[in-house]
Amino acid sequence: MSTSSGAVPTAAELASLLRADGVLLLASDGRELTVADLWPPHPSAGTLSMPVGFGVTGQVARNGTPVVLASDSPRNALHRQLLQLEPRQTVARLILPLRGLEDRIVGVLAAHRSPRLPFGPDDLVLAEPYAAVLGLRLHAEQLWLAVNRHRTERDRLIKQAISAQEAERRRIAFDLHDGVTTALASMAFHLSAADLTVSELKAGIPAKQELERARAELVSARELADLAYHQTRAAISGLHSLVLDDLGLVAAMESLVQTAASGEESPSIDLLVDPSAALDVIPDHVAAALYRIAQEALANAVKHAEADRVVLSLRRVGDSIVFGCADDGKGFDPAERRTARARDVDGAQHFGLSSIAERCALIEASLRIESVPDRGTTVLVELPF
Template sequence: MTERQRPPGCSTPGGAELLDRIRHWVTREAELPTVLDRVAAALTDTLAADGCLVFRVTDDGDLLLTTVHPTPQHHTQTTERPGPGEHGLRIPRGFGVTGRVAADAHPAVLVDDHPRNARHRELMGLQPGEPVSRLCAPARIPGGTTVAVLAVFSRRRRAFTRAEVDTAQAVADLVALRVHLSAQATAIDGYRDLRTTAVATTVTMQEAERRRIAGDLHDGVTQALASLSFRLSAAKAAVHAGDIDDAARQVDAARSLADLAFGETRSAITGLRSPILDDLGLAAGLASLARNVPNLPIQVDAQDLCLPEHVGTSLFRVAQEAVHNIVRHAHASRAVIRLAKHGRTAMLTVTDDGRGFEPSGQALRPDGTPHGLRGMAERARLLGGELRVRSRPQEGTTIEVRIPDVL
């Protein structure tokens, strides 16, 4: 192979063989930690260095040490691999040489480096005041985003050559593809779990809503219709008996029962879908919700927000469930519904002055969640938002939902 035909990294002795091995590990090895362990060891050997640290870039941009070669002494006595973060080294975003390499996506060589982090120095086996030579290469995915940093170190003073930098960078960019693939697979699994939970929660909520509607119809409409039938029968009997006054009284009572049945039916239909929400939007829908709650004054402070229909519907359902909980559980004398925006975030809060509760970890657990919080939390999660609960016994409750990036 001529010099022009050599792939990047092959100018280092053993570079071509190293890249072939890493391509094999990246594409064939099932476990990412195993890939990183092998890469760190092989890169250390190829560059005749003392070791290699591999940092993963977290979602918030910090660097978390996930792989150390050679393995620290206290881990050699066990067969268990240290988990992410168990090495005890996290570098803030953009901090130090490693952080800058991650941020700038360019490799860096330091001949006489003095890392300030005590744990960092310990993992490289440095004595107090002892310098170290380092080569840090960013693991970049297409587009230039850094997903990891490979940091080779040598306790013997040396200036890593351009060829060695090229080798390390070629290795790092191969590793980046596997790290990125692993992160995407984890995200897919998370979305799959979220979908499964959402489907289960939706079915549960549907069944609960059907039971509620059935109960409302039985307690309200069915009873009213039964009484209406009785009154009409009594009116018919009065007519046959020639008692016009009694027949009139029975008809009046029947008419009142018909009005009651109509009101109960309309209330049930509104519970399924608010016409005002469709016609006038979320703010008006919340005001209508508050007006139709008996025996509980509810103040509404709602901005007219231009929200996607599914977001508005979900926030309305959260408010509806929160108000339902207040009526059933809180023994409150008043409540407040607020809808506002903060930047591109929509925020809904429902507050009451009722008896409150202790919002322990059980309040939002998937199993046995009280007060309907699970359904509200799932609605928020499906929209990429979050549900917060603030409550103390005898001090009321606040339900807050934040949906980002919808305005």
């Protein structure tokens, strides 16, 4: 059988070309080798996984140097099974790296046959053009899969971002309706009552009692105006932090802590910042995401954890910036929470944690949530920087 070196041969075609008893085409992701094609076929091919650097095949995947062995006996039991070798049987082997773009090693071609017909330099010369074509084809497939993964992940993030925005808009609408709108409506009622009382005074009704009543109505209206003002400021702060723009991430988090700690039943809240963390070099969009993550984590701890103490922290660990939010509250079972989230189709009951996860994904930060019932919760966000 023959094929042009410009074509992309299958493992079966390569076995015929190289007069081999079998051929393995292995794909590499830089860490592991998995079967991309195999001849003769075997039902266990999909289960074979070998670390790059392990055995002769793994070494070729690591260093990119072709290997010709007159006699070899692979140690990996599944590997031997795929090669259909008997217990002490040896084989001659030809192993070449598959190179993609920019000389990147993307896989390995491994052929074997009887030691009575060892591979030689001519076989290596014959196989190299096919290995080059296979490497480019394999790399193209890997890049295509990566593009599809990124597209799928992008679509997922866009969908979640839109859902998060809509949920945030609903929250703000509810806050304004239940807080500011109600306060303004009540204030209008008290001002109307005060106006009516002043009108009665103009009509000559005895003044002292009516003045006291008008003053009480105006005091109530003033209190409601203050309430509406503070609730409006809180809603605006929830949308955007002016402190973050003017003074940076640390000052914004300090303001966040002061606001959260001002409630009558708020826990003790501390902010610990590593002075050597070099936080001033964090890009604005990343600082904004970290601020929102801190805002969500702190809100969860204050509203739901029933904690006595919450500690926020910003520090540098190696090449990463690490944000932490730890509380001594009631905690939860992460497995049960995942199950509940799976049942909750729209995610509304777990918006805080899902929002944190989405923001971490957007800035390519890793998220770890550790919690034990009755022993508190810790949220850790690690951002390589």
